[in-house]
Amino acid sequence: MKRWLPFIKSNPRVAVVRLSGAIGMAGRGSLSDATIGPILEKAFRKGKPDAVALEINSPGGSPVQSSLIGARIRRLAEETDTKVYAFVEDVAASGGYWLAAAADEIWADESSVVGSIGVISAGFGAHEFLARYGIERRVYTAGKSKSMLDPFRPEQEEDVARLKELLEDIHANFKDHVSERRKGKLPEDQDLFTGEIWLARRATQLGLIDGVAHIRPKMQEIFGEKVSFRRYGIRRPLFQRFGVQLVQDALTGIEERAEFARFGL
Template identity: 40%
Template sequence: MYPDSPNTPDRGATPSDAAPAPAPVTAAPARSASEALIEQFAQDYLKDRRSARRWNLLIRLGWLAAFAALVWGLLTQNASTSAPSGPHTALVELRGEIAPDTVASAEVMLSGLKSAFEDVGARAVVIRINSPGGSPVQAGIIHDEIRRLKSLHDKQVYVVVEESCASGAYYVAAAADAIYVDKASIVGSIGVLMDGFGFTGLMDKLGVERRLITAGENKGMLDPYSPLSERQRALAQAMIDQIHQQFIDVVRKGRGEKLKETPETFSGLFWNGEEAVKLGLADGLGNLDYVAREVVKAENIIDYTPHENVAERLAKRFGASVGFGAVRALRLESLQLR
């Protein structure tokens, strides 16, 4: 008898001890077309939902960044206007047309002027002007406020003219203690105008009838589609003559004995800076640095001009000012100091 080899099965083993036979493999049932379509739809839906969530997250982050920029702008603006400062020359810019809702409006200018005068470190206030003029109302408000702040804070005010200081801008400049210009600056134009158009002749040729119903005989005065009567012309002329006289009085009071009047001084003419000095409309030639260094004796210049931050520009773009340009474009009659 030989011993059982390792490959020889144990003769004493029972059939129950044998390894179980593998179960037969059955093929997975094929999916129907409708099931495949539903699965594809579900995958696409989940993909769209994930994409929408990402966009919503990006939008929320954008709004959060805009809010943070608004808060930062307000904080930095308040810090810059309220921070204590040493001796310096306070600067306020007047640029462009003097009119409501512009950077040269009375609202904007008064904000900068008050901050400049109230700073104890400001040795004097300089208004740097580059403007052709504009609204007599806005110019008058700025002029009167300069005079009030001068008296309240006992500080000198100087005007430095760049390219232009004409009409309403000169109305503002007349409140200063001294006016400095460049020899080529445009200065003067002390006058008032009211401009518009009349279409009555054209309407007659085209056979167009103007139907204007008013309560009050002068309610339709200066209507461009109606004839201008001599009486209405005289009324309008009297009104602008009165405003012109107000302008003349302001210049005479502001310039005093320095003004060398001629028949053309208040005729609406304008002169270059060199001639303006000779006529007493300006005091000398000089730019901002010269006035700060030689006149105010404070070379450090701090700008108090209000500037819009990013949030304010966005609010104006998408807010109530959307129709502002259209409204201004429809104005056919305008009263201007220019």
């Protein structure tokens, strides 16, 4: 109530948004712009917070969704003139670091994993398995590249070359984003875009983050002991926890565990 009464100074308030899990397409239970976008809008606009803090724990995922969420954070920060702080928990790698880089400052725990500024594409080849069991696959396309990287046929050199070209283009977008957001903080004599990961103290030395700190003490250091926090998160209706949604959540959980496992988590 004090925030709306004239001549009474209210205590500083920080809006907190949790960005947790693998980043993927909307509707699959993953972190996406469609699911987190409305939450970010509320966090930045409701009650005019003094800052927005992002709690990040993500091994990455979709480059497009990472870009969409990061762009929304920057747009809202500029429209509301609000400073954004990112706090990394277990990991902010790949797309997770893309989200962190959207903040004005990045802080992490000493053991947080940061980086993996690269792009990966993985698949499998099953054509020998099909041949061994006498299974014939029939595919008809219009457009010679329509069946590019089909896992049920032998790998084609031209397909691999085309995929690598696409990956390099996405990697360039990632590098541009990090270079712009961490401008003046990154060393000019070291390539940080190799996909390598670092713990927080080394990441601080490299300019990828601003230091080691946790959300409450850091916000109290900046805004004072009386700073308050308002948390915003995704609320799922009870009925979504049953039936098909329960199965979908289980599958998404397996995918997320695989992503986190890449970083020993």
